Amino acid sequence: MYTYIWICFFLVITCISGNNHELNIDGTTANGWEFVRELFQKNFVDERDLGASLAVYHQGNLVVDLRGGWFDKLKSKSYDNNTLQLVFSTTKGLVAAAVALCVQRGLLDYSELVTNYWPEYGQNGKENTTVADILSHRAGLPFDFSPFDDYLNWTLMISKLEQSQPVWKPGTAHGYHALTYGWLAGELVRRVDPKNRTLGEFIRDEIAKPLQIEFYVGLPSEQEYRVSPLDFKPNQTSYDDFNKNNTHRAEIPAANGITNARSLARLYAGLIGNVENNHYQRILTEDILKRAIKSNTPSHEIDFVLNVTTTFAMGFFLLDNVFPSLGAGVFGHQGLGGSIGFAVPAKNLSFAYVVNRLDTETIDIDHRYKSMINDIAQMINRNHATNLINMTGLCGNLRQNYKHDGTSLYMLVQPFLNFNTLLIGLSSQILGTGFQIDLTLTSRAWLHIRILLCLQSIDAFISSSPSAAVRQKITVRTARYFTFGVICFWFLHEIPYYFLQDLVMIENTSMCIMTNAIYAKYRSYFTYLDIYTLIPVIVISIFGSLTYYHTTRFGTGRTLSAFTRQMVKMGLFQTIAVILFNVPYTGEQIYFLTTTNLVKDAYRRAQEQLVTSFFAVYGYGPYMASLIFV
Ligand SMILES: *[C@@H]1O[C@H](CO)[C@@H](O)[C@H](O)[C@H]1NC(C)=O
Ligand SMILES: *[C@@H]1O[C@H](CO)[C@@H](O)[C@H](O)[C@H]1NC(C)=O
Ligand SMILES: *[C@@H]1O[C@H](CO)[C@@H](O)[C@H](O)[C@H]1NC(C)=O
Ligand SMILES: *[C@@H]1O[C@H](CO)[C@@H](O)[C@H](O)[C@H]1NC(C)=O
Ligand SMILES: *[C@@H]1O[C@H](CO)[C@@H](O)[C@H](O)[C@H]1NC(C)=O
Numbered sequence: 352m353y354t355y356i357w358i359c360f361f362l363v364i365t366c367i368s369g370n371n372h373e374l375n376i377d378g379t380t381a382n383g384w385e386f387v388r389e390l391f392q393k394n395f396v397d398e399r400d401l402g403a404s405l406a407v408y409h410q411g412n413l414v415v416d417l418r419g420g421w422f423d424k425l426k427s428k429s430y431d432n433n434t435l436q437l438v439f440s441t442t443k444g445l446v447a448a449a450v451a452l453c454v455q456r457g458l459l460d461y462s463e464l465v466t467n468y469w470p471e472y473g474q475n476g477k478e479n480t481t482v483a484d485i486l487s488h489r490a491g492l493p494f495d496f497s498p499f500d501d502y503l504n505w506t507l508m509i510s511k512l513e514q515s516q517p518v519w520k521p522g523t524a525h526g527y528h529a530l531t532y533g534w535l536a537g538e539l540v541r542r543v544d545p546k547n548r549t550l551g552e553f554i555r556d557e558i559a560k561p562l563q564i565e566f567y568v569g570l571p572s573e574q575e576y577r578v579s580p581l582d583f584k585p586n587q588t589s590y591d592d593f594n595k596n597n598t599h600r601a602e603i604p605a606a607n608g609i610t611n612a613r614s615l616a617r618l619y620a621g622l623i624g625n626v627e628n629n630h631y632q633r634i635l636t637e638d639i640l641k642r643a644i645k646s647n648t649p650s651h652e653i654d655f656v657l658n659v660t661t662t663f664a665m666g667f668f669l670l671d672n673v674f675p676s677l678g679a680g681v682f683g684h685q686g687l688g689g690s691i692g693f694a695v696p697a698k699n700l701s702f703a704y705v706v707n708r709l710d711t712e713t714i715d716i717d718h719r720y721k722s723m724i725n726d727i728a729q730m731i732n733r734n735h736a737t738n739l740i741n742m743t744g745l746c747g748n749l750r751q752n753y754k755h756d757g758t759s760l761y762m763l764v765q766p767f768l769n770f771n772t773l774l775i776g777l778s779s780q781i782l783g784t785g786f787q788i789d790l791t792l793t794s795r796a797w798l799h800i801r802i803l804l805c806l807q808s809i810d811a812f813i814s815s816s817p818s819a820a821v822r823q824k825i826t827v828r829t830a831r832y833f834t835f836g837v838i839c840f841w842f843l844h845e846i847p848y849y850f851l852q853d854l855v856m857i858e859n860t861s862m863c864i865m866t867n868a869i870y871a872k873y874r875s876y877f878t879y880l881d882i883y884t885l886i887p888v889i890v891i892s893i894f895g896s897l898t899y900y901h902t903t904r905f906g907t908g909r910t911l912s913a914f915t916r917q918m919v920k921m922g923l924f925q926t927i928a929v930i931l932f933n934v935p936y937t938g939e940q941i942y943f944l945t946t947t948n949l950v951k952d953a954y955r956r957a958q959e960q961l962v963t964s965f966f967a968v969y970g971y972g973p974y975m976a977s978l979i980f981v
């Protein structure tokens with residue numbers, strides 16, 4: 352009973368506390384990728400994100416394309432399809448791609464001296480710096496203490512860098528060149544480009560245009576209105592200069608790239624393969640890509656600036672140690688405060704996340720995408736062992752999804768319990784009634800878990816709710832608690848049954864009867880009538896019809912994932928099964944309870960016996976019905 356009180360309490364709280372904020376998540380997810388939307392949405396519910404966009408390419412196709420939240424702190428408008436975002440160092444990956452493209456065209460060579468292309472650089476001990484040194488943060492010029500306005504003047508920064516003295520002998524150590532990387536690598540591109548373009552122009556023409564992406568280094572003024580302002584946490588350093596429009600217009604290639612997740616993910620998809628059914632050709636060949644993402648950092652070398660081990664390839668950050676679940680060969684770049692773009696060639700995957708609420712002090716992987724990436728990896732890494740489970744159809748489907756959907760967890764647990772009940776209960780019925788082999792004492796089924804079915808129908812009701820806030824309330828965690836709770840409840844509940852009954856001889860036949868009159872009454876009035884039948888029928892009918900109302904009335908197809916829709920449909924089917932099979936059984940129970948004190952003749956008793964046997968088997972209907980799914 353407490354279970355029900357608790358559920359009612361929970362539901363009331365859910366209904367009261369829901370509905371006060373709607374989340375404006377927009378975009379699409381491919382079949383099987385719906386869980387990413389739920390995790391993305393959670394970042395807004397938990398207020399880690401204010402406005403953000405997220406995109407994933409798999410096997411060359413855009414499988415996740417989401418954005419949500421607000422353009423700015425005042426929530427003046429939605430963070431939508433048109434919104435652009437400054438992504439700080441995530442831009443460094445784009446610069447690395449531009450340099451790789453120059454290498455591919457024979458304009459640059461990673462192992463050549465910088466002075467071959469840029470003679471003025473050969474001053475003050477930098478004479479022997481190679482292109483690779485610049486790209487992998489080994490050039491020895493990690494620091495720059497110029498006033499911010501100097502960063503907006505390319506020629507000024509270049510002449511300063513030409514005259515700088517390296518902090519270490521170039522090539523002998525590495526340390527993150529947070530800002531200088533951009534000018535150094537960018538100047539190389541500018542110097543070798545036959546058309547004398549700036550780095551920003553080169554990127555626009557040679558990368559953004561062919562891939563049809565938006566990724567600006569040097570934003571055209573007319574796009575300024577689309578840039579979502581960065582929101583810095585009150586206690587953290589605020590880099591307000593990066594919200595100014597003249598900063599956006601300048602080219603600071605290490606830090607002021609402006610893009611969105613869809614573009615960033617397509618850039619990385621376009622580095623590892625053809626995109627969208629060969630609609631966009633890859634921009635780097637397999638061979639050049641291999642060279643561009645090969646580590647140029649001796650293993651375990653400590654980063655001079657960050658004082659941790661970091662691994663750099665030709666401008667790309669190697670992320671194998673950051674995302675071990677994705678396997679080897681993960682390359683890309685993070686940006687200050689939470690943005691990231693990367694690709695995993697072996698998995699044919701690219702991922703991008705861009706944000707306007709910055710957490711500038713998290714050194715570890717950003718929490719916004721940490722678990723998301725593990726779940727994506729899990730989905731992609733499915734191996735042969737899981738194929739076996741997959742072959743059983745629904746179970747395989749559920750196994751992959753139960754982590755994200757409470758209803759499916761019940762669905763996953765239920766077949767096992769049903770099977771148990773059927774195996775033990777039904778076989779003893781058949782043996783007992785059909786063959787007079789009485790196994791009642793040893794094999795009474797205790798797992799009559801129709802309650803789980805109740806929970807599942809409540810869950811389906813909640814997950815089909817038109818309000819996203821209400822849908823958020825049912826989580827897999829609560830589902831796990833309830834499942835565990837129900838199993839424990841039944842186990843404890845059925846223990847007295849085994850102690851309070853005995854085998855006695857009546858008219859030369861052995862019969863199993865209750866030795867405790869109070870417990871016998873409790874079982875007939877409460878266990879059989881209420882817990883087995885009435886309560887499940889009532890709860891399931893109410894929530895089943897409410898769920899049906901939700902799905903037909905609100906056209907929830909728009910907001911529910913395909914998987915959740917399927918769960919809801921299956922829940923509705925079970926509702927029908929329970930009503931079909933349990934309502935007559937309930938009627939039978941009521942009949943026997945109301946006629947216990949009547950004196951019945953032998954003929955009537957024989958009739959009743961027949962009816963009892965029939966319903967004892969008929970009552971297993973719902974279990975059979977749900978087994979159909981397995
Ligand atoms: C990546 O996916 C594309 C599109 O399905 C395919 O053509 C390509 O061969 C895949 N690459 C790898 C390395 O699997
Ligand atoms: C978002 O923009 C892309 C590219 O411009 C377009 O293909 C897509 O249809 C847009 N989506 C929405 C929901 O506006
Ligand atoms: C550069 O390399 C040359 C030849 O190896 C060497 O003679 C010269 O001293 C080096 N210059 C610097 C600044 O290390
Ligand atoms: C940039 O710096 C150079 C060199 O100091 C200077 O000549 C030029 O006027 C500056 N340009 C701008 C736009 O301030
Ligand atoms: C690029 O600059 C070089 C030297 O400044 C010049 O000789 C060449 O004509 C320029 N090319 C273009 C396409 O403007």
Ligand SMILES: *[C@@H]1O[C@H](CO)[C@@H](O)[C@H](O)[C@H]1NC(C)=O
Pocket residue numbers: 585586
């Ligand atoms: C932020 O600053 C306020 C007051 O300046 C302080 O009370 C609070 O603990 C700080 N929060 C963190 C996370 O440092």
Ligand SMILES: *[C@@H]1O[C@H](CO)[C@@H](O)[C@H](O)[C@H]1NC(C)=O
Pocket residue numbers: 572575596597
């Ligand atoms: C740039 O910002 C300044 C001050 O915020 C504003 O006065 C100016 O009109 C803006 N320019 C453009 C092109 O948006």
Ligand SMILES: *[C@@H]1O[C@H](CO)[C@@H](O)[C@H](O)[C@H]1NC(C)=O
Pocket residue numbers: 658
């Ligand atoms: C670098 O890290 C080590 C251990 O992590 C620490 O002992 C050392 O003081 C740090 N050095 C600097 C310069 O922060």
Ligand SMILES: *[C@@H]1O[C@H](CO)[C@@H](O)[C@H](O)[C@H]1NC(C)=O
Pocket residue numbers: 383733738741747748749751
């Ligand atoms: C396993 O099932 C999922 C759907 O749940 C499907 O997407 C996937 O391709 C299946 N895997 C195999 C190896 O059949």
